[in-house]
Amino acid sequence: MPKRQGKYTLLLPSKPSIIGSAAVAGKKEKEGPMGTYFDLCFQDTTLGEESWEKAEARMQTEAVNLAIQKAGLTNAAIQYIFAGDLLNQCISSSFGLRGLGIPFLGQYGACSTMAQTISLAALLVDCGAANHCAAVTSSHFCSAERQFRFPLEYGGQRTPTAQWTATASGSAILGAHQTDTPFVAAMTIGKITDLGIKDAANMGAAMAPAAMQTLLDFLNDTHTTPDDYDLILTGDLGSVGAALLKELLTKEGVSLSSNYNDCGILIYDAQKQDVHAGGSGCGCSAAIVCSYLFQKMREGAFRNVLFLGTGALMSPTSSQQGESIPGIAHLLQFRMPS
């Protein structure tokens, strides 16, 4: 049963575990520094489907099926699936998961969605509402570009602060505590934070204040400092947002050192892969967390990790209407059993 700690943090005393996880990704992601960690990569952006949207839905199907299989379970053993994506009306999730027969709860937190789905999945296991829950999100460069920006054929120039939407999907299965895999120790759900950034090609800057707020709330609630953790990993602030987060935190008297990293920075080689400020998209942090992070934790490289999923809660319509970009960040503390 969850236990409240401070104003914003929940501890999960039953220590629900990541009993299975999987990540699938595209060609560019396979060629990046994280390529060897992904379970499955696709050479073709359509995965043989008729559209990029259908390809993205297929990635969710593949990721969740692999994760369930790696957990040694069948669909029937999963009580709830929490899923979301960036496409309008979250169609990657509804179409990708409609064949599973698992009770479905659609989530929307933009690029913070993976942190949100794992948080709720872990909470439902911790409180006994479920024996097993699944969490999954995805993004696809081509479906995102044409929905949020321009037709790919247009060949629009990207600004230096722009991030590259990752073609990827990650899924995690939460279950009762196990001793050989990471567990969710705590979670802090974020508040919407809007400091007035209006540049939709600089989402790192729009999300950084939210990441700062949620991290400060968690550190305050738990009376800890960044040095107490082996790794602090933000979702996808990219290089611009990550630098801004450090700067914002310094003003608050908190410093992030070499134990800080960002999924948007990790997923591509910024020099060689022409991605400007780094990766983004629901699938970016999902794939990194569900492959690299959990594997490194199982190997003992990290034992106590904070993951902050970050999201920009705007739409093309809101930006066209002159609105600023509300940001959000949800924090999860993952630990390896000692």
Add this chain to the structure above:
Amino acid sequence: MPKRQGKYTLLLPSKPSIIGSAAVAGKKEKEGPMGTYFDLCFQDTTLGEESWEKAEARMQTEAVNLAIQKAGLTNAAIQYIFAGDLLNQCISSSFGLRGLGIPFLGQYGACSTMAQTISLAALLVDCGAANHCAAVTSSHFCSAERQFRFPLEYGGQRTPTAQWTATASGSAILGAHQTDTPFVAAMTIGKITDLGIKDAANMGAAMAPAAMQTLLDFLNDTHTTPDDYDLILTGDLGSVGAALLKELLTKEGVSLSSNYNDCGILIYDAQKQDVHAGGSGCGCSAAIVCSYLFQKMREGAFRNVLFLGTGALMSPTSSQQGESIPGIAHLLQFRMPS
């Protein structure tokens, strides 16, 4: 702490109560049969804002503020807000609620979203993760028409099976059990159900099979029949979907009698208000449940009610790509304390 009952149902033994609720709506909704139940109605579709999207966001702000006020609380007393809407990237929720300072969990279940938000809000109160949670959703005829169908200026003909997106928002505050207001006794989260309906102007037909499946799952899990309830209320199947639900259930040996109704049928006078098959939109069931239903329950007219929020999980893109319409339905059992 929630208790599983059968395969799909959760009982909430702490009986979390609806400690406050409010509904706001537009002019057409005020002129309908439910008009007198709404807390606040707006004569102008823009609410004085610059766009319909901003107006819809404002409706969420108004509904949730009223609900918090009626619960006798302040924002600081609410640990989580679950919110969603139909607009791309759920901007009514993110922009309408960004000023609240309450940890935010965006939900997407199309028109089933109100059932989903109340379910999760009640669950988090029941398991002790929160003292109070808020749930809110909205829809707006004008913002929905231009996003999902045609510019209003085009004056497109509507088909007889089409439903009218309600301009409305409803919010409920969940808290510890109280003796004078309805509580959430049980919940059944639905599975995605897709029988191949492709007509986006007949969403009642697309959602009816999901409503049937979730209702059968609940009745099976609880060993009850429709006659055990004072009212069975579907979200917004409208007249076409509601008739289809009855027909589908009859084939399964279950009959819905005069204790069955639908929010999409209740909200407008179908004869006088030219709404064809009835109302729809996240705000339709949200406004009916958070005003009429809870008020009638407090007055003793209904003591044991099943509410089935129903959603069509498609997008214009998926329909244009020839996809069918996946449906979903989540069930809540509301009871008055005896």
